[in-house]
Amino acid sequence: MLKILILLTGPTFMITLGLLVFQNVPLTFLLFYGWLVLVPAVSLLKNHSKPVWDKFITRESILAGFISGTIFLVLIIVIVSIFSESFFEIPRLQQLLIDWKFTGDNVVSLIFVLLLVNPFLEEFYWREYMHQKFFFKLGSFKTVLITSSFYSLYHLLSLIPMFSWPLNVLAILPVFFAGILWSCFRIKYVSIFAPVLSHILADLGIMLVYLKFFYV
Template sequence: MIILYLLIPTLMIVLGLTVFQHVLLTFLLFYGWFTLLIFRRWQRGWRPAFHLTGSGWWVGIGSGVFFGSTVFVSMWLLQEQLFDKEQLDMLLANWGFSGASVYGLIAVLLLINPVLEELYWRGTIHEQLRSRLSCFQTIVLTSCFYSLYHFFSIIPLVLWPFTVLCMIAVFVAGCFWGYIRERTGSVTVSIVSHALADAGIMGVYWFFLR
């Protein structure tokens, strides 16, 4: 069963972006699955660990600012090598990422995405794997499958070979969030860090790509 939990997020992304080619539908499939599994685990008594010390907040904020600013500055400096602006505009329009809906989709990516992704990967999946595997194996495995669906969403957006570099960055971030979740026993640090990292990505879109 755990292998399905690892693969289904990728299947939702492929269905939404490749088969139906619509961002809103992709969000409904993707976040709907996360919400369903988290809710089912909650019904069975699972509770995510939200406790956090003062130093944990600084780790979350500091790492998030580092990730977000690194993404923003890197994409700003390399935007001509990373993106085909004309092709990207057409793709986002075909996906439904245009008009007034953009504001709602950005809000989802900044407010809902970090919470649900971290509750799923560094919460329920991490705990299920950790009961069977070592800390290192758990972190690497969750980061691999966390990176997998990003691969399918990044491929159409970023020019080769920067696709590979983006995937490495996603994997490293996933490993870091898994590590701090293991060290602190809480998903709050990774949620805060993840939200600020996503803000850097949305900043690139807002200032340079829209």
Template structure:
């Protein structure tokens, strides 16, 4: 029951922030606070683990091979996102409708630069620490590696589904969840095989830079 709660809370917070409150800044505050405080509280306060034990459990151990894997996969994701967005953005979304939606979510104005920076840097770090670090470690105690990788990818994709539906035109808003899921499977596999989180963080950062690149190119 507790494990299910930890898997579902990020989705519930995204739903509350975007669908109920309708504010990206509030969503960020709720969502990232949970991603940070849940593992920190569990390891450092509840389990009273040392800082070194916590970093090791979260996969924050340096691996040169893992870093190179992250750079290569991230570069592929970055180019695929920019290329796909460049050639198909007119079909993926209506610029005016999407601009109005983002404005209604307060993803606009003087603080837009800070929000973009959060999405490109803070978001990939905290999401990887939570899903491929914290939840991977918790699930790995009870399930096989393939189950751990798939389950974390499914629940990660679940809250992206909530944000993707209103952002893109039908049927692309459904189809777009597929590459999200596949990327998370790849990052989960990297975490399992190479016992490090740095590669998936780097790859995730490059992927999010690609997404923000599409925003800057076609929505500003």
């Protein structure tokens, strides 16, 4: 039980350490992605197994990932464009990004990580590695609920400083919904391909919003 709790909360602890304690986005990425890579890797090596990356990639899963991701992308851009002044204090948020070192020479590499590395590592950790920990013991409903909840948890750490109350807490709801959808894709298509593709497009929407409104 303790091991499972550590696996569920480890990513949140790494984000807390990097973002709130050291206030450094590059360091946060190193800690967070280090966890997402090393923990499953050690488990795979210990069990002498390897993931099959391309299993069950079908036309249906490609369409599901592309269509859902495109919807997320459009919604993110449209909603933020309409309500940017209500949702954000842009000068304060720009200063926050400077404090977190998400600016200047770091931006290109950080955007690359968020668009290409982040979706795959997060989806593999939550929708493959952790999914397998729960699915055969607890069933699909509890697996989706648990993995989506803890996936959403660490997003609060970045959302709380970015939004004003109560939006900073309410903003976690779309993240939770996305986690549920991607978990359902994982179950339906027996693959993380659709979740990864959808996640990439959703993160692209976030990056386009960042470049339009908050780039410093």
